[in-house]
Amino acid sequence: MRPVSYSRVSDVATAIATVAADPTSAYLAGGTTKIDMLRIYAEPSQRLVDINALPIDHIEVQPDGAVRMGGLARMNDVALAPVVVERFPMLSEALLLGASAQLRNMASMGGNMLQRVRCSYFRDAHASCNKREPGTGCGAIAGVNRGHAVLGTSPHCIATHPSDAAVALVALDAMIHVQNSGGHHAIAIDDFFLLPGDTPEREHPLNHGDLITAIEVPALPAARNSLYLKVRDRESYEFALASAACALTVTDGVVAEVRLALGGVATKPWRARKAEHVLRGAPATRETFARAAAAELADAVAQPMNAFKIELAQRTMIRALETLTARGAAS
Numbered sequence: 001m002r003p004v005s006y007s008r009v010s011d012v013a014t015a016i017a018t019v020a021a022d023p024t025s026a027y028l029a030g031g032t033t034k035i036d037m038l039r040i041y042a043e044p045s046q047r048l049v050d051i052n053a054l055p056i057d058h059i060e061v062q063p064d065g066a067v068r069m070g071g072l073a074r075m076n077d078v079a080l081a082p083v084v085v086e087r088f089p090m091l092s093e094a095l096l097l098g099a100s101a102q103l104r105n106m107a108s109m110g111g112n113m114l115q116r117v118r119c120s121y122f123r124d125a126h127a128s129c130n131k132r133e134p135g136t137g138c139g140a141i142a143g144v145n146r147g148h149a150v151l152g153t154s155p156h157c158i159a160t161h162p163s164d165a166a167v168a169l170v171a172l173d174a175m176i177h178v179q180n181s182g183g184h185h186a187i188a189i190d191d192f193f194l195l196p197g198d199t200p201e202r203e204h205p206l207n208h209g210d211l212i213t214a215i216e217v218p219a220l221p222a223a224r225n226s227l228y229l230k231v232r233d234r235e236s237y238e239f240a241l242a243s244a245a246c247a248l249t250v251t252d253g254v255v256a257e258v259r260l261a262l263g264g265v266a267t268k269p270w271r272a273r274k275a276e277h278v279l280r281g282a283p284a285t286r287e288t289f290a291r292a293a294a295a296e297l298a299d300a301v302a303q304p305m306n307a308f309k310i311e312l313a314q315r316t317m318i319r320a321l322e323t324l325t326a327r328g329a330a331s
Helices: 012-020 034-039 075-080 082-087 089-098 101-106 109-113 165-171 273-279 286-296 308-330
Strands: 005-008 025-028 047-050 059-061 067-070 175-180 183-188 211-217 226-231 242-251 254-263
Touching (some): 012 025, 012 175, 012 211, 059 082, 075 101, 075 109, 089 101, 089 226, 109 165, 109 211, 165 226, 165 242, 165 254, 226 308, 242 308, 254 308, 286 308
Parallel strands (some): 005 047, 025 047
Antiparallel strands (some): 059 067, 226 242, 242 254
């Protein structure tokens, strides 16, 4: 690992000015993956600016009922916050399933949004990877690709996005609040995560020096009946082979409202809009759920080792929808 300098700041304006003035610098929050990136030379930073003292770690309910989580709010604090558990159980569950307690106590919400892929080709400095070194090719396409994406892929990258929390936040239509030297702006979360296309090295629209100051989840009554279902090879905080964040309201046996997003199968947290379109206004039956799941995966592109993910994703969606339907009927 190359030598890296370190400094600590205590106010947002100074942090932004410090990082923006030095193209070799980067923010350091929880640091749970930053050091790994430095070790494999996937992170070019030569200077880390510690922002843990910044006053952007609160969890607050807004006047319109939205819940605003500071960029430095720790994953565990958000997961266990009563307002999150009550109003957005899918987000609480996604956070708890995403990492061990030790990591959740360190990792920030903003950092979770910016974590890099776990693709072994990205993390092997000697392998071909367009994310790490554009133009070198994607070693996963002709290599070991069992854990890779079947949705949102391109000839240049098939790595899956690793975040569980981001899947729930995409289903919830969260907003990412960003500050830079020019002021504040907000980005809809589904626009925050970029498809690889021809530029897989660009994963989000942030520019150097931009700082995530908060994540805001709008008031959504349907989210009170929600869950995050994660399927993985083992239960000890493994990354998802397929996951579903689902909120559902059924009235008189008909789907009145639904929010659905997938993880573990796409190059970004995947909002299942095709499935939602099939579900809204349709009978809340297994037949409808299966038809919706099939519609969402109709355009999936599989590799030799990960074709099983297409059926697995569909089964995961159906199980999540059935679970919430039964839960709603029992309440």
